[in-house]
Amino acid sequence: MFFGGEEVKEIKNTLRTLVFDGQVSLTLADTTETVKEAEKLHKLSPASTVVLGKALSAMTFASACLKETTGEISLSLQCDGAVGSIGVSGNRALRLRGYIDNTQIEEGGAELLGNGSLTIIRDDGYNRPFVGACALPNGGVDEAFEEYYRISEQLPTYLKTTVELNEKGECAFAGVAVLQPLPFASEQTLEKVKNTPLYKLIAEIKTLGVEGAAKSWFSPDESVWDLRKAVYKCNCSKGYLTRVLVPLGEEELRRIVREDGAVKIHCHYCNSDYEFTDKDVDGIFKK
Numbered sequence: 001m002f003f004g005g006e007e008v009k010e011i012k013n014t015l016r017t018l019v020f021d022g023q024v025s026l027t028l029a030d031t032t033e034t035v036k037e038a039e040k041l042h043k044l045s046p047a048s049t050v051v052l053g054k055a056l057s058a059m060t061f062a063s064a065c066l067k068e069t070t071g072e073i074s075l076s077l078q079c080d081g082a083v084g085s086i087g088v089s090g091n092r093a094l095r096l097r098g099y100i101d102n103t104q105i106e107e108g109g110a111e112l113l114g115n116g117s118l119t120i121i122r123d124d125g126y127n128r129p130f131v132g133a134c135a136l137p138n139g140g141v142d143e144a145f146e147e148y149y150r151i152s153e154q155l156p157t158y159l160k161t162t163v164e165l166n167e168k169g170e171c172a173f174a175g176v177a178v179l180q181p182l183p184f185a186s187e188q189t190l191e192k193v194k195n196t197p198l199y200k201l202i203a204e205i206k207t208l209g210v211e212g213a214a215k216s217w218f219s220p221d222e223s224v225w226d227l228r229k230a231v232y233k234c235n236c237s238k239g240y241l242t243r244v245l246v247p248l249g250e251e252e253l254r255r256i257v258r259e260d261g262a263v264k265i266h267c268h269y270c271n272s273d274y275e276f277t278d279k280d281v282d283g284i285f286k287k
């Protein structure tokens with residue numbers, strides 16, 4: 001990337017590698033920019049920033065695990081606590097987007113999700129999507145994800161996320177650390193994984209970056225070094241929504257324009273509003 005003739009090094013914020021003699025997969029991500037973008041787009045209260053930020057961070061991990069370049073993964077979390085519902089989608093290119101029902105959760109209102117469920121839809125772009133779900137355990141977003149991986153994917157997963165706020169209540173730093181033992185991991189390794197203080201590891205990302213944190217804590221296998229950049233990016237556009245509208249048919253679209261002045265679509269992932277007028281409908285159905 002070039003700005004004014006000067007090369008600016010793009011900061012890669014997501015790392016996947018193998019640790020503990022190749023027996024455990026490690027994922028580290030600095031999700032600060034992603035969470036800040038969500039906070040700004042949705043005008044989130046501090047507590048809402050924390051809970052949506054944790055879900056975005058965990059889904060950065062889930063997206064980084066996608067194997068196919070056409071892969072997409074979506075989270076739907078529904079609960080009877082103050083959070084209500086959360087939706088997050090990500091793809092293999094590590095473009096994340098999300099929304100939360102309650103953008104104005106009060107302080108302390110989001111630590112426990114309450115009763116509900118977490119559903120994940122994973123689509124590799126070729127076969128029928130994989131759908132997995134679990135009931136929410138006691139706790140917050142991290143516990144919900146750990147439970148999901150244990151129940152639905154049968155993968156023991158140690159996942160922690162952090163969203164730190166500054167004195168104004170805005171996101172100052174966010175990150176995620178995940179250890180996933182592979183099926184052949186030894187008992188001894190499993191014990192080490194369990195005893196790794198993941199919150200401390202995330203704190204290291206803040207000062208050392210993802211590569212520095214991985215190297216200072218482990219002896220990672222650097223032949224497996226998947227270093228990429230995750231961003232908050234919605235994939236909506238007028239062109240994309242046009243394709244969504246076509247199946248409604250010309251007559252129906254004309255009727256909506258007649259009655260409401262325009263076909264109005266709101267994208268809840270990025271808070272954008274789109275309007276389709278008669279002229280747009282002409283364009284869609286031009287012979």
Ligand SMILES: [Zn+2]
Nearest residue numbers: 234236267270
């Ligand atoms: Zn959008």
